[in-house]
Amino acid sequence: MANRNGDRKDENVRPVTAKELQEEISRVAEQQKFRDTLRSTIFILVTVAAAAVLVATLVLPIFRIVGTSMDPTLKQGDIVLAVKDKKVHQGDLVAFYYNNKVLVKRVIAQSGDWVTIDDNGNVYVNNEMLDEPYLTEKSLGNCDIDFPYQVPEGTVFVLGDHRDVSIDSRTKEMGCIATDDLIGKLWIRIWPLKGFKPVK
Secondary structure (H helix, E strand, O other), rough: EEEEEEEEOEOOOOOOHHHHHHHHHHHHHHHHHHHHHHHHHHHHHHHHHHHHHHHHHHOEEEEEEOOOOOOOOOOOEEEEEOOOOOOEEEEEEEEEEEEHHHHHHEEEEOOEEEEEOOOOOOOOEEEEEOOOOOOOOOOOOOOOOOOOOOOOOOOOEEOOOOOOOOOOOOOOOOEEEEEEHEEEEEEEEEEOOHEEEOOO
């Protein structure tokens, strides 16, 4: 259809009503709100993830147990939370660096202590036999050091709870662990869920 001036009139064009204008404004506002919410959610998730990584690295490292040297206290596949702390005591479960790996063992003696293990696997520290209720069986295990053995300065003497198979401070290969190589003390087993509890 042409108007009086001979220009063609677009029949699909019509005035926009106030209601339609309001609906369009609302639609655009909803889109903007969704984008803002999405952006905010992503920011929060990234921040939480970064904080979790930071905490896990600096304060509460998490470890997955591999092998059987800590049976029955810790099983292969268990996931444990540790606390970064180099001030350890006899009986503490500790994680430490050894040959570019992280190992978990139990502190038996500290700097200056004298350690003796008899043929039956009984452990003596400063001539007193340790009460070790966490063991299912005792064993001298893989041992090539001479007793009585004095723990060198700045180190700790560690043993695995599965004494028959554990490679630990009873061997010259590993020896005692420098306190500088300690990562921290194991605190809580967080997996499997049925086993969620402090470790000791």
